[in-house]
Amino acid sequence: MKIAVVGTGYxxxxxxxxxxxxxxxxxxxxxxxxxxxxMQAGVSPIYEPGLSEMMESNIEAGRLSFTTEHRDAFVDADAIYIAVGTPQKEDGTADLRFIESVAGNIAEHLTGYAVVVTKSTVPVGTNDYIQSYIAKYTDVSFDVVSNPEFLREGSAVYDTFNGDRVVIGSDRAEAASVVEKINRPFGLPVFKTDIRSAEMIKYASNAFLATKISFVNEVATLCEKLGANVEDVAKGMGQDKRIGKKFLNAGIGYGGSCFPKDTSALVQISGEAGHDFTLLKAVMEVNERQQRLLVEKAKERFGSLRGMTIAILGLSFKANTDDMREAASVVLAEELVLAGAHVVAYDPIAIENAKQVLPEAVDYAGSTEAALDGADATFVVTDWDEIKELDTGTFKERLTKPVVFDGRNCFDLDDMREAGVEYYSVGRPGIGKEGVMR
Known part of the structure; x- marks a missing residue:
């Protein structure tokens, strides 16, 4: 089929x-x-494993092209995908101006029947609005279908071909069948429902996963107070098939383009519908607190951070992406600078993006070792493989005070103790100055 995709973000x-x-x-x-x-030259604007190679091969095969002209893309298109951003407004609601702009372009340039497929995450009822908006400005026949995405940044290509399901929301069976046919080569299970339920599935899925993350982080805090190990607790929980193993890794909270925005939007949607989503408000509150956890641990250990040099290892909100949206490193860097510390940061991919959002006072290093050299302590913020694979002795050799605050539980407790490193992670016993667990 001939397909147009509007928007070239993740x-x-x-x-x-x-x-x-x-x-x-x-x-x-x-x-x-x-x-x-x-992009037409085969250069991906985002870092996503496997994407650049796939772009190049399909451009060369003549199946993939890029344009600034909506008219060119929409001519004889069987389906038009809306995949523009829906950023969060100050009040927490989704900003739909880009959706409306695309709808206007579709109405202006549609030449024959096409299925309009909404990939963007939109509040419940938005696809009905898109339908009425386009219909107001064109007499050409079309249908709107909700087809939400469930991709994880850093493994989005893998998820596309190995997902759990394809959700298709439509009030017209014929339109749903077109989208099902488009996706059939992926070989994934298809779940069809009405258009509003499909919209809700996206928000509810992300909100549930965010809830799971905040729950295990609350458990981690309790584990530290009671002398338990959250990793063992999470492993024991995850063996229960009703709970599952995924999203039970304690850390410094969730970030990125989806969870923060979608949880906030669902709270706003609920309020507009007359429902107080108290559980989700607590999830957001826990996450906001969790992102500051390492600074609180450092202040507890050192008292004042003024004049100290702190190395931050990892800046993107998660490994295998250069996305800095809602990254914990932003919050931590701001708190450290406010506390009078000098911050030296390193990330294998995201430094250029980080420079746009981190405080100007932050300095950047070209390697983990360079970031650690001469620093008084380090914060491990993103669990990149090259950070997780660091020899634990490196901390002892490079830091003036071998004190590590690990926000992703990257290192083994026994290894850090044997290396003579003072080590504080999330929900696990700390290793004090004398190598004593506490």
């Missing part, structure tokens, strides 16, 4: 490239001319 670009990989002819639309030129 969702749009991965969607467009993946659809071309399974044999469709895909044209992706973006208003940024320089970005489009780079």
């Amino acid at each position: 969702v749009g670009l991965v969607t467009g490239v993946s659809l071309s990989e399974i044999g469709h002819t895909v044209m992706c639309v973006d208003v940024d001319e320089s970005k489009v030129a780079r």
